[in-house]
Amino acid sequence: MIKVCLPIPVRGSFDYISDEPVPAGSRVMVPFGGRKSMAYCLGVAESAPRAKLKKIMKVIDETPLISPEMLTLSLWMEKRYFTPRGMALKVILPTELKGKARDFKLPAALPFTADLRKELPALPQSPRNVYVSGSVEFQKSFLRREMEKTISAAGRVIFLVPLMNEASSFEDILGGFRAARFGSDLLPSHRYRILCDFRGGKLDVIIGTRSAVFAPLGEKGLIIMTGAQKKTYIEEQHPRYSTEEVAMKRAELSSGRFIACGGALSVEQFYRVKKGGAAAVCEKNAAPPRRRVCDLLEESVNFGVSSELLKNIKSALNEKKQALLYSPRGGWATSYVCSACKFVMKCEKCGRKLCVSGFNLYCSSCKKTVPVPERCPRCRRKKMKNRGIGRGLMASFLRKQFPENRIAAVDADATASDKKRIYEKYEKGDLDVLISGPGFAAVRNWSKTGLFAVMDADFLLYGDDWAAEEKTFLWLSSLASSFASGRTDAIFMAQTKIAPDLVRAALSGDESFYEKQLDVRRKFAFPPFARILRIKISGRAASEAALKLRADIKDKVMELSPEDKPAASAIGVEIRVKIDPDADFEIEKIRGASVTIEEER
Incomplete structure (x- = not known):
């Protein structure tokens, strides 16, 4: 049996x-x-x-x-x-096990082209989980050395990247190893053959996204996770596993090691290091980077550009350098509002505000374009006005300030080919100032850039996200380290209005930020001192099951969402709870209802 x-x-x-x-x-x-x-x-x-x-x-x-x-x-x-x-x-x-493994030619070993550092800190012997932060050159040198140690000892390496198109940036340190990409663009039989060859020792390194964390590692292997703070490492469907947690558990079960590299540590990672569950290896910069914070409450501001930023742009252009300005707000204006009745134009499908781009209104979420209305749809008066400063309006202002220079902005409704063309022009030096959104990561060569400025460092703080300060800290730290780390000929600058202390801590790497965050989270029961769970109840008896469930778990949880404000939707009822991070939380089966539990991250 x-x-x-x-x-x-x-x-x-x-x-x-x-x-x-x-x-x-x-x-x-x-x-x-x-x-x-x-x-x-x-x-x-x-x-x-x-x-x-x-x-x-x-x-x-x-x-x-x-x-x-x-x-x-x-x-x-x-x-x-x-x-x-x-x-x-x-x-x-993997789903590839449903098919059969076919023979494919193994990829040839790539040439080794990286210029590595010789003086690197030693990998701590314990604990087995290590976080590495620093410049890209430092991280690559550290990872190459640890891969060589693992492979020379007959171990295997799982190399995780947030997206498969980012794997090419690490090809220079994979030279000499038998490595293969484990991407979704491959045939299922090809992916299955890669897994078989990796298990059989014919491959040293397998490169893939979060699903590759389940590849056959063997004893004393190494799991590397690059861009550790990226949200793509959280599974979107149930079970919503964390790739970092699974990798650490696999390293524990197989007597292996886990190395995560990226920008600054998250609050939970810092707490894990503080408690001895992980070690941190940081690069020591001999020359401090040039990072500046501009408090907009103390500066004169025109069209989102402070006088200090204007002065730094002029200085960079005089030195024959380029300037890249990051603004999350696309279009000419961020919204279209009626000055009479305060009606705001929103997308009919998703409900987001429409930005003004040229003679149209554009939804950045649905990629939908609608013509600009002459009259207000609600009061029918001709009182519609632009509100907010988008990238297009900033570019228009800067062109008047620097008429001799080539200035461009990436429009909100720009196509992929248009964006590629603009970034290629900037990389070749055909543009002096570029105002861009998140797509600026397509620029690989920063040698000609003398100024990188974040126009609104506070934009993540305007919502009701309890982790907004941490996300802002990590985002600014990552930008600053990827652009200006170790460079003395470039300036990284951030404009802020409501959180100058937070921005200064992010740019300086001040660890007091973590201690303050831990004090607040301990007081109000947020991770890592609690786990926030969303319990979704569906079925014909969802409402009755929710009432029974609340009564059953009220003594088992640290905090329970109010009963007078149930989060009801078309798929049922949702209850939000906080539990002790080490508690075993179980819910008994409820007749006539389906219960799903997911952790809020």
């Missing part, structure tokens, strides 16, 4: 009879609910045999596909992410 779990949203395991021994980790075909279904064998059933047990139909795998390490990992994911174990194993096992 064996115990199996199925890849369905049903908790628990099921017992079946087998005429032959089935090793744990093998896939089997079983009858379930009047149909055939694939299941994962968890081992021999411990309960007493019952009379009406069904027999398995066949054993799919001759040798177990799921290692003991991955079975343990699935059990941990079941408790950590509130998901049935079968669903956890479905995430762990």
Whole structure:
């Protein structure tokens, strides 16, 4: 008698009879609910045999596909992410296993082209989790050295990137290794062959996004995660696992190491280092970077440009340098408002404010364009006005200040080809000043840029996000380190109106920011001192189930969302709770309702 779990949203395991021994980790075909279904064998059933047990139909795998390490990992994911174990194993096992591995030519080793530093800090022997921060050159040198150590000791390396198009920026440090990309653009049979070759030792390094964290690592391997603060490392669908947490657990189970590199540490990462669960390795800069904070309350401002910024732009242009200005606000104006009745033009589909771009209104979320109305749709008066300063208006102002220079702005409704053309012109030196949105990352060569300025460093603080200060800190730290780290011929500047102290801490790397954040989060029960969960209840009896659930869990949680303000939607009822980070939180099955638990991140 064996115990199996199925890849369905049903908790628990099921017992079946087998005429032959089935090793744990093998896939089997079983009858379930009047149909055939694939299941994962968890081992021999411990309960007493019952009379009406069904027999398995066949054993799919001759040798177990799921290692003991991955079975343990699935059990941990079941408790950590509130998901049935079968669903956890479905995430762990790649979909490519449904097909067959075909023979493909292994990729040739890339040439080694990186210029690495020789003097690097040593990797701490313990703990096994390490955070590396510093310039790109420092991070690459550190990662190359640790990969060489791991591969020379017959270990394997999983190299994680936020997006596959960012893998090319690390090809220079992968030279000499047998490496392969594990991208979604490959055929399933090709991806399966890569996994087989990686497990068999024919590949040293596998490069991929978050799903590659489940690749067969083996003993004493190394997991590297670049751009550790990127949101793409959080799975969007249930179970919403964190790639960083899974990588740390895998390193623990396989006696390996985990290295995360990127910008500044998050508050939770800093707390983990403080408690001894991880170590931090930081670059020591011999020459302090030139970073400046401009308080807009103390400066004269015209069209979003302070007098100090204007002076720095002029200085950069006089030195034959370029200036790149970052503004999150696209278009000519950020909104179109009726001055009589205060009506604001919004997108009919998503409800976001429409920005003014040329003679049209544009939704940056839906990519929808509508003509500018002459009259207010509500009061029918000709009182519609532009509100807010967009990139187009800034560019118009700067052209009047510097008529001899070439100035451009990336429009909100610019196509991908238009953006590529503008960034290529800037990189070639055909533009002197560029006002851009997030797409400025397409610029790879910063050698001609003498000034990088953030026009509004506060824009993330205007919402009701409890982690807005941390996100602002990480965002500014990442921008400053990627642009001006180690450079004495360039200036990084940030304009702020409501949070000058926060911006100064981000640009200087002041660790007192973390201590202040930990004090606030400890007082109000936010991560890492609590876990925030969203319990979604759906089904015909969702409302009654929500009332019963609230009564059942009120003594098990630190905080419960108010009952007089239920978060109801078309899919059911949502309850928000805070629990102790180390508590085992379980909800009993409710008849007539489906319950899903996800962690808010």
